Amino acid sequence: xxxxxxxxxxxxxxxxxxxxxxxxxxxxxxxxxxxxxxxxxxxxxxxxxxxxxxxxxxxxxxxxxxxxxxxxxxxxxxxxxxxxxxxxxxxxxxxxxxxxxxxxxxxxxxxxxxxxxxxxxxxxxxxxxxxxxxxxxxxxxxxxxxxxxxxxxxxxxxxxxxxxxxxxxxxxxxxxxxxxxxxxxxxxxxxxxxxxxxxxxxxxxxxxxxxxxxxxxxxxxxxxxxxxxxxxxxxxxxxxxxxxxxxxxxxxxxxxxxxxxxxxxxxxxxxxxxxxxxxxxxxxxxxxxxxxxxxxxxxxxxxxxx
Amino acid sequence: xxxxxxxxxxxxxxxxxxxxxxxxxxxxxxxxxxxxxxxxxxxxxxxxxxxxxxxxxxxxxxxxxxxxxxxxxxxxxxxxxxxxxxxxxxxxxxxxxxxxxxxxxxxxxxxxxxxxxxxxxxxxxxxxxxxxxxxxxxxxxxxxxxxxxxxxxxxxxxxxxxxxxxxxxxxxxxxxxxxxxxxxxxxxxxxxxxxxxxxxxxxxxxxxxxxxxxxxxxxxxxxxxxxxxxxxxxxxxxxxxxx
Amino acid sequence: xxxxxxxxxxxxxxxxxxxxxxxxxxxxxxxxxxxxxxxxxxxxxxxxxxxxxxxxxxxxxxxxxxxxxxxxxxxxxxxxxxxxxxxxxxxxxxxxxxxxxxxxxxxxxxxxxxxxxxxxxxxxxxxxxxxxxxxxxxxxxxxxxxxxxxxxxxxxxxxxxxxxxxxxxxxxxxxxxxxxxxxxxxxxxxxxxxxxxxxxxxxxxxxxxxxxxxxxxxxxxxxxxxxxxxxxxxxxxxxxxxxxxxxxxxxxxxxxxxxxxxxxxxxxxxxxxxxxxxxxxxxxxxxxxxxxxxxxxxxxxxxxxxxxxxxxxxxxxxxxxxxxxxxxxxxxxxxxxxxxxxxxxxxxxxxxxxxxxxxxxxxxxxxx
Numbered sequence: 001x002x003x004x005x006x007x008x009x010x011x012x013x014x015x016x017x018x019x020x021x022x023x024x025x026x027x028x029x030x031x032x033x034x035x036x037x038x039x040x041x042x043x044x045x046x047x048x049x050x051x052x053x054x055x056x057x058x059x060x061x062x063x064x065x066x067x068x069x070x071x072x073x074x075x076x077x078x079x080x081x082x083x084x085x086x087x088x089x090x091x092x093x094x095x096x097x098x099x100x101x102x103x104x105x106x107x108x109x110x111x112x113x114x115x116x117x118x119x120x121x122x123x124x125x126x127x128x129x130x131x132x133x134x135x136x137x138x139x140x141x142x143x144x145x146x147x148x149x150x151x152x153x154x155x156x157x158x159x160x161x162x163x164x165x166x167x168x169x170x171x172x173x174x175x176x177x178x179x180x181x182x183x184x185x186x187x188x189x190x191x192x193x194x195x196x197x198x199x200x201x202x203x204x205x206x207x208x209x210x211x212x213x214x215x216x217x218x219x220x221x222x223x224x225x226x227x228x229x230x231x232x233x234x235x236x237x238x239x240x241x242x243x244x245x246x247x248x249x250x251x252x253x254x255x256x257x258x259x260x261x262x263x264x265x266x267x268x269x270x271x272x273x274x275x276x277x278x279x280x281x282x283x284x285x286x287x288x289x290x291x292x293x294x295x296x297x298x299x300x301x302x303x304x305x306x
Numbered sequence: 307x308x309x310x311x312x313x314x315x316x317x318x319x320x321x322x323x324x325x326x327x328x329x330x331x332x333x334x335x336x337x338x339x340x341x342x343x344x345x346x347x348x349x350x351x352x353x354x355x356x357x358x359x360x361x362x363x364x365x366x367x368x369x370x371x372x373x374x375x376x377x378x379x380x381x382x383x384x385x386x387x388x389x390x391x392x393x394x395x396x397x398x399x400x401x402x403x404x405x406x407x408x409x410x411x412x413x414x415x416x417x418x419x420x421x422x423x424x425x426x427x428x429x430x431x432x433x434x435x436x437x438x439x440x441x442x443x444x445x446x447x448x449x450x451x452x453x454x455x456x457x458x459x460x461x462x463x464x465x466x467x468x469x470x471x472x473x474x475x476x477x478x479x480x481x482x483x484x485x486x487x488x489x490x491x492x493x494x495x496x497x498x499x500x501x502x503x504x505x506x507x508x509x510x511x512x513x514x515x516x517x518x519x520x521x522x523x524x525x526x527x528x529x530x531x532x533x534x535x536x537x538x539x540x541x542x543x544x545x546x547x548x549x
Numbered sequence: 550x551x552x553x554x555x556x557x558x559x560x561x562x563x564x565x566x567x568x569x570x571x572x573x574x575x576x577x578x579x580x581x582x583x584x585x586x587x588x589x590x591x592x593x594x595x596x597x598x599x600x601x602x603x604x605x606x607x608x609x610x611x612x613x614x615x616x617x618x619x620x621x622x623x624x625x626x627x628x629x630x631x632x633x634x635x636x637x638x639x640x641x642x643x644x645x646x647x648x649x650x651x652x653x654x655x656x657x658x659x660x661x662x663x664x665x666x667x668x669x670x671x672x673x674x675x676x677x678x679x680x681x682x683x684x685x686x687x688x689x690x691x692x693x694x695x696x697x698x699x700x701x702x703x704x705x706x707x708x709x710x711x712x713x714x715x716x717x718x719x720x721x722x723x724x725x726x727x728x729x730x731x732x733x734x735x736x737x738x739x740x741x742x743x744x745x746x747x748x749x750x751x752x753x754x755x756x757x758x759x760x761x762x763x764x765x766x767x768x769x770x771x772x773x774x775x776x777x778x779x780x781x782x783x784x785x786x787x788x789x790x791x792x793x794x795x796x797x798x799x800x801x802x803x804x805x806x807x808x809x810x811x812x813x814x815x816x817x818x819x820x821x822x823x824x825x826x827x828x829x830x831x832x833x834x835x836x837x838x839x840x841x842x843x844x845x846x847x848x849x850x851x852x853x854x855x856x857x858x859x860x861x862x863x864x865x866x867x868x869x870x871x872x873x874x875x876x877x878x879x880x881x882x883x884x885x886x887x888x889x890x891x892x893x894x895x896x897x898x899x900x901x902x903x904x905x906x907x908x909x910x911x912x913x914x915x916x917x
């Protein structure tokens with residue numbers, strides 16, 4: 001069995017804009033690999049290179065051992081691709097879309113029904129409805145069915161959960177976990193940092209460069225600075241006060257708390273306490289926490305910018 | 307008087323009820339999170355409040371004006387920003403500011419002053435003469451928000467303003483929101499990021515056209531005995547699936 | 550083969566589920582034909598004229614009689630003096646005034662010169678010119694009748710125009726023109742738009758990533774439009790024949806074969822356009838500005854090519870429509886066979902091959 005995805009030193013520029021710079025990683029068999037980064041980071045460009053739609057300026061990439069440039073025809077037979085935008089025919093019904101995509105991949109819906117059954121039954125009640133009239137979550141499920149219908153060896157999902165509500169997002173990730181068990185290697189991209197935790201390994205990408213590649217657990221463990229969660233009644237005032245404090249390293253809002261790191265680490269806590277006492281914050285709480293993926297991403301972004 | 311007051315606000319499209327008798331009020335200077343799954347009726351409700359869509363029944367007042375009869379007045383007193391349409395990509399940063407300032411009837415002098423202020427606040431002085439299309443997404447969104455409140459509206463409506471933006475810029479964006487709210491601007495915001503729901507003073511969650519929960523994030527978490535807003539949201543969705 | 554059938558079927562679904570496409574496909578040809586056939590004609594029938602006969606003698610009244618005899622002109626009023634001419638025009642009822650100088654018969658006989666003045670409303674220059682031409686021709690005829698030996702070039706001109714269109718029915722000239730325009734529009738514009746739509750929707754990405762050969766994508770998209778364009782050609786022909794009495798003097802098989810050829814030319818042009826555009830709007834603009842406008846203006850459909858400045862005449866040669874209009878007119882009106890229209894046919898075949906080769910060279914197996 002060949003390694004599903006190997007990317008080596010890939011570069012791609014559009015005019016003066018460096019869309020991808022020195023990208024290398026591999027995706028192993030049965031692995032759910034996440035490409036995590038904001039819009040414009042270069043995720044879609046990388047997907048298009050891997051699905052043979054774009055040529056890299058430099059570097060090599062293989063999908064199941066096939067070269068993305070030379071063997072593009074062979075790759076097109078074994079890859080399942082779900083582009084970033086909803087790319088099905090809006091005026092065709094659910095059923096018609098599925099049959100159409102099955103046929104152009106030289107197969108039938110029935111032949112691989114076991115693979116898509118679990119997902120398809122959820123949208124089957126709407127099979128006579130035009131795809132354009134489905135809700136966001138339903139559309140994504142249909143698109144996934146269409147990408148899976150030819151039983152691809154490698155699945156490329158470009159931002160499948162963008163613009164989808166949290167419930168549908170969660171369902172979608174559950175489906176991916178089950179697909180992974182069937183041995184399909186999956187490369188998935190997302191701008192939602194919290195989804196990184198659901199991947200086996202992730203690559204953090206920003207401005208066309210990989211910031212880190214590792215398991216989400218390792219990435220978090222690498223975050224060396226002690227971190228505190230802080231809150232008070234008036235959060236905006238607290239944020240301003242904390243940022244004004246000379247010993248503060250970083251201070252960002254995270255849900256109901258602020259995440260805080262100090263330049264002197266644990267040694268800086270006393271000085272901070274003394275500083276905050278002068279500010280008289282109501283209902284002030286502060287406790288130590290473990291950093292999350294998003295903290296790591298921001299930390300990496302900051303170090304890259306320096 | 308509260309800047310937004312609705313009572314039984316309803317919108318029907320044929321037999322489909324997009325927004326079903328929603329009743330709530332938003333207080334001055336409050337950051338009000340308006341959450342719901344796709345198709346729950348958020349956009350319809352927001353359009354009615356902005357005076358873009360006539361309600362089928364119920365009442366609503368925005369900035370003290372009636373949504374049925376005074377939609378023109380409402381439009382003058384609110385700011386609006388959506389993820390989809392915000393700025394003209396083929397105009398320069400400065401030209402966009404001047405254009406929106408002009409639409410809201412600001413004087414040339416006021417526009418000039420505000421342009422300088424705004425560019426300074428966003429640290430975009432160097433980019434003033436760049437085409438908007440050349441800016442990174444996060445910058446566009448920050449610029450777009452600043453332009454939405456250029457004419458000092460009492461209320462600003464934000465429709466998924468931070469979608470796809472990197473985490474650092476997302477927080478800078480919220481800093482702008484906080485800053486506006488601290489000046490007394492009422493902020494009405496929809497988002498798909500549940501952690502952002504926590505930044506709001508109060509949050510409402512819509513399910514199938516109705517408001518199913520409305521309170522501060524903390525009390526909502528207590529009410530649903532949930533660890534996070536994400537959980538609250540999922541619980542409501544599951545409830546819907548069962549019914 | 551199954552892939553192809555499924556693909557073409559999908560294309561038909563798109564067409565039949567979109568009312569606007571359907572309307573453009575079938576509504577437009579019918580409306581156009583009717584519009585050109587009934588409303589926008591430059592044929593003259595019972596045009597109202599005013600006559601100021603200042604001599605009122607035998608010959609002058611015979612001339613007036615002759616003018617109205619053909620059914621082209623109808624006397625709205627007789628005027629008494631020069632000054633009432635302007636007033637008559639201003640009222641807007643008359644399109645032309647005929648002024649016969651005093652002592653018409655006498656000067657005609659003694660000086661071989663009868664003075665007739667024709668005044669037309671040049672606010673509508675096309676009609677004015679046509680009216681003057683008709684009147685001049687009739688007067689020339691009249692002169693010839695009276696004066697057997699006198700030859701006027703004018704009379705010869707009119708007979709040439711009237712030879713294949715004896716009733717001077719402009720609809721006979723418009724049917725081939727409209728047919729050409731419609732086939733070009735449907736085939737070229739619709740194909741370029743439908744291919745651009747796949748790019749815009751992002752479905753082209755999936756199609757490219759599938760094992761479908763690119764040629765099959767194109768052929769699958771184009772074949773439904775060949776069928777529909779051909780149906781359109783049939784509709785227009787039927788309407789031309791049964792509603793407007795348009796003759797088909799030549800071979801119907803040859804005529805239909807030429808239609809298919811022109812459809813192919815237009816389709817290949819549409820594919821070429823789509824290979825350089827990725828937005829529906831751009832494709833539409835390119836087809837409109839790059840195809841329809843020049844075709845309508847330069848193909849001889851509206852303005853006669855002979856009266857254009859030379860550079861434009863040369864330019865008209867690269868319009869596929871020009872050649873197709875010639876073919877249509879020759880077959881339908883003159884009854885010419887392939888032995889007469891082969892040069893034009895060859896030009897169209899050449900153009901088609903050129904477009905196809907260009908599109909194949911331009912077609913991308915990737916996105917950029």
